Amino acid sequence: MAQDKPRAEAVAAYEPRKAAKRFTGTFGGQRVAYTATVEEQVLRDDKGAARAAIVTTSYIAEPRNPARPVTFLFNGGPGSASLWLQMGAFGPKRVAIPSDARDDGAPPYPILDNPDSLLDVTDLVFIDPVGTGFSHAIGDTDPKDYWGVTKDAKSVAQVIRQWLDANGRWNSPKFLGGESYGTTRSAAVVKELEGGYNDVALNGVILISTVLDFGAGAETEGAELGYITTLPSMAVTALFHGKAAAASPDAFAAEARRFAIGPYAAFLLKGQQAGAEERAAVRRELARFTGLSEAYLDKADLRVASGRFYKELLRDRGLTVGRLDSRYTGRDYDSAGEVPDNDPSFYGIDAGYTAAANAWFRESLGYRPDRNYVTIGGVRDWDWRLEGGRDTNAYLNVTPYLGRAMRENSGLRLFVGQGWYDFATPFFAAEYALTRTGIPQDRITWSYYDSGHMMYVRDQDRSKLSADVRAFIRGR
Structure with missing residues (x-):
């Protein structure tokens, strides 16, 4: 004491x-x-x-x-x-x-x-x-x-x-x-x-x-809402890097919101009960918005987690995009991985x-x-x-x-x-x-x-x- x-x-x-x-x-x-x-x-x-x-x-x-x-x-x-x-x-x-x-x-x-x-x-x-x-x-x-x-x-x-x-x-x-x-x-x-x-x-x-x-943004197995809320961000990022075409980010974002809350949300909520024709239609639009190939989207079951998107969008250029700011790009140890080594938009400013x-x-x-x-x-x-x-x-x-x-x-x-x-x-x-x-x-x-x-x-x-x-x- x-x-x-x-x-x-x-x-x-x-x-x-x-x-x-x-x-x-x-x-x-x-x-x-x-x-x-x-x-x-x-x-x-x-x-x-x-x-x-x-x-x-x-x-x-x-x-x-x-x-x-x-x-x-x-x-x-x-x-x-x-x-x-x-x-x-x-x-x-x-x-x-x-x-x-x-x-x-x-x-x-x-x-x-x-x-x-x-x-x-x-x-x-x-x-x-x-x-x-x-x-x-x-x-x-x-x-x-x-x-x-x-x-x-x-x-x-x-x-x-x-x-x-x-x-x-x-x-x-x-x-x-x-x-x-x-x-x-x-x-x-x-x-x-x-x-x-x-x-x-x-x-x-x-x-x-x-x-x-x-x-609203949780990326966990069985949760669908996060795919809906991140899709417009994927769209404007694809546009910024020349993987999509639109007049402006705000116009493309508005279009992506409508698709995400409409046909895409309806498809996701149906789960495995969605039909082949609906799946094909959603896959085409999802490819247009995300800049990712239909083949890749099909393998991901039309559900692309953010980390995968950072790595896949510019894989053909050997680059990844940032999480905090997807305008930033980085170059990983190699281009074969599933997700980026790090976030170029954070190590680019810290x-x-x-x-x-x-x-x-x-x-x-x-x-x-x-x-x-x-x-x-x-x-x-x-x-x-x-x-x-x-x-x-x-x-x-x-x-x-x-x-x-x-x-x-x-x-x-x-x-x-x-x-x-x-x-x-x-x-x-x-x-x-x-x-x-x-x-x-x-x-x-x-x-x-x-x-x-x-x-x-x-x-x-x-x-x-x-x-x-x-x-x-x-x-x-």
């Missing part, structure tokens, strides 16, 4: 690390003075002992104005830090990597002023959940206490409440935004913020590369972002903790259970959280941004999830981009995304 006492006192007296610096920049055409602050938000137990430190990076316009909107942002994973949205899309600085789906190569990587930052219309707070970025468990706290759909959402909601307390922003317009699993987190955090009477009401939720209904984040935090802002910055992958054994019982967890879907919040908050709106070439979170799966019963359709804004999961890596789409989100925030 005597030995444990000093450690317990140290945990209780944990002093959060913080660094801040003033800057000026031009965003959305406006000159803005702002303060960048990196600091640990300490989560404590009911006895006051520190259990975890979640790092936030806030960019606040000066002079401070509580009437300005504030937007809380994070990435996904689960297990990803917020550097992607922060250094790629909305933060005041960005890393410059090739905009045309080429590999980012070796350093140095330019860190530039980002005129597409949203600081002209909203203050920004980027959140790195436990196990990502510099965020960490304290003492003997098990980080798995924060690794799960519900556990993670509770911790992020608590950080938002603490930040509002510390900065006097309870009556500011509030927006919440996430990318990829960050959209899942957004829905779960909305439940934690607005699900009770002691709620934090939001003006809007920004969903970028959306995954809410995990059943080095630049990692270098830029560390340089920005450690050198420019002076935040130098004695730990590695975890970009993605440091979180293990995620708890996917939701509060709702057996059937809820047999079909993982957080969309109803957003539907209920919108029904009970008449001022809450959704922005949904999707890249055509994204297989990690296909656009048709997002459309499927958000057009179910109980979700007010007149308060959803949709926007599409000629790139993939991280649409902001393409210069034109970063500017378009910025303009679209800026209009969404102003539209409150």
Whole structure:
């Protein structure tokens, strides 16, 4: 007990690390003075002992104005830090990597002023959940206490409440935004913020590369819906690489949606009861949309998993296509495999972002903790259970959280941004999830981009995304 006492006192007296610096920049055409602050938000137990430190990076316009909107942002994973949205899309600085789906190569990587930052219309707070970025468990706290759909959402909601307390922003317009699993987190955090009477009401939720209904894209034996929701993504990818013909991606996507939800869905649901004539008709159309041969489709029983598509589409060129962004191509060890060796659209960007984040935090802002910055992958054994019982967890879907919040908050709106070439979170799966019963359709804004999961890596789409989100925030 005597030995444990000093450690317990140290945990209780944990002093959060913080660094801040003033800057000026031009965003959305406006000159803005702002303060960048990196600091640990300490989560404590009911006895006051520190259990975890979640790092936030806030960019606040000066002079401070509580009437300005504030937007809380994070990435996904689960297990990803917020550097992607922060250094790629909305933060005041960005890393410059090739905009045309080429590999980012070796350093140095330019860190530039980002005129597409949203600081002209909203203050920004980027959140790195436990196990990502510099965020960490304290003492003997098990980080798995924060690794799960519900556990993670509770911790992020608590950080938002603490930040509002510390900065006097309870009556500011509030927006919440996430990318990829960050959209899942957004829905779960909305439940934690607005699900009770002691709620934090939001003006809007920004969903970028959306995954809410995990059943809609599940690729498991016997599940048919995933083939339907990924088909339009295959179509636009085939078009991009010259394996299909159409006037434009959006026109081809519309045509593929109609086929997927119509003749293709009817065929899949019939299973082995589908007749030979129907099978032949579907196979012809499927070949036209996917760019794959009828012989290959027949061998796959007209059900092509995404991993197979990445490898097969450009096999004749000795190339694979990316998962996060199918504009990217890679070259595997050989061309005979079933699936790619790796995702060229991820290894094509990760080095630049990692270098830029560390340089920005450690050198420019002076935040130098004695730990590695975890970009993605440091979180293990995620708890996917939701509060709702057996059937809820047999079909993982957080969309109803957003539907209920919108029904009970008449001022809450959704922005949904999707890249055509994204297989990690296909656009048709997002459309499927958000057009179910109980979700007010007149308060959803949709926007599409000629790139993939991280649409902001393409210069034109970063500017378009910025303009679209800026209009969404102003539209409150």
